[in-house]
Amino acid sequence: MNRNYRMRLYMKDHLPLYLFVSVLFVMGVVFGALMVNALSPGQKEEMARHINSFIQIVNQGSEFGGQTTLWESFSLHLKWIMLIWVLGLSVIGLPLIFLLDFLKGVLIGFSVGYLVGSLSWKGMLFAFVSIAPQNLIVIPALVMCSVGACAFSIYIVKNRFIQKRGALYPMFVRYTSMAFSMAALLFGVALFEAYLSPVMIKWVTPMLVAQAG
Template identity: 60%
Template structure:
C-alpha cells in the first residue's frame, strides 16, 4: 500500500516531465525520419553500399565474437546513460539532456525511415528484428534516467540557489539508484544484442541482399 502511494506521488510529481521529455524524443524520431527524404542520391547510395556490406557480413556470420560484441554494445549504452547522469548533476547540463533525447530519437527515426524507404517491407522486417527489440528497454531506460536527471537538476537549483530547505542525500541516492538499475537493464540489452540479434538479423538479410545488389 505504501509502495503504491509512493508510485502515485512520484507520477504526480514527474508526469509533466515525462510528457515533455517524451515529446522531445518523438519530435526527434519524426525529424530523423524526415531527414531521410533530404538525403542526396549520392548520400543514399553511399549508405546503401555500407548496408550491403553489413548485410553480407551478417549472412556470413562475421559477428560471432559475442564477447567483443557485448563489450562494444554495453560500452555504447552505458556511456549514453553516464553522460546523462553527469549532466544531471550540473544545472547547465539540463538542456543538453534534452538534446541527447532528441538525438536518440532522431537516430532511431532515421534508421527505421531509411530501411523502410529503401527496402520497403523487408526493410521493415529488418528494423523489427534489429532495432525494435532492444529499444523496448533502451528507450524507457533513457527516458526514466532523463526525467530523474532533470528532476535532480531542478532540486539542485531549489536547494542551492533558492535557499530552500530539504535534504540533498536522499534525492542524490535515488538518482544514482535509477542510473544503476538502468545500467543493469542495459547490460541485459547488450547480451541480447550480442547473442540473439545476429541470429534474428540473419533470418532477414537474404531478402535485403537481393534488393541491395
C-alpha cells in the same frame, strides 16, 4: 506496497516532465526520418551498398556479435546514462539533457527512415529485428534517466538555492540508484544485442537476399 505507492506518486508528480521528454524524443524521431530526404542520391546509394553487403556477409554464415559486441554495446549505453547523470548534477546541464533526448530520437528516426525508405519492406523487416527490440527498453530507460536528472536539478535549485531547505544526500542516493538500475537494465539490453539480435538477423537475411535477387 509502500514502494509501489511511492513509485506511482513519483510518476504522477513528474508527469509533465515525462510528457515533455517523450514529446521531445518523438520530435527527434520525426526529424531524423525527414533528414533521409536531405541525402543526395549518391549518399543513399552508398549506404544501400553497405547494408546490402552486410546482409550478404551475414547470409554467407559469417559470425558477428559475441563478447566484443556485448562490451561495445554496453559501453555505448553506459556513456549515455553517465552523461545524463552528470548533467543532472550540474544543474546548468538541463538543456543538454533535452538535446541528448532529441538526438537519440534523431538517430533512431534516421536509421529506421532510411531503411524503410530505401529498402522498402526489406528495410522494415531489417529494422524490426535489428533496431526495434532493444529500443523498446533503451528508450524508456533513457527517458526515466532524463526525467530523474531534470527532477534532481530542479530539486537542487528549489531546495538549496531558493528555499534553502531539504536534505540533499537522500535525493542524491535515490537519483544515483536510479541511474545504476537503468545501467543494469541496459546491460541486459547489451546481452540481447550481442547474443540474440544476431540470431534474429541471421534468421531474416535469407528472405532479404531472396528479395534482392
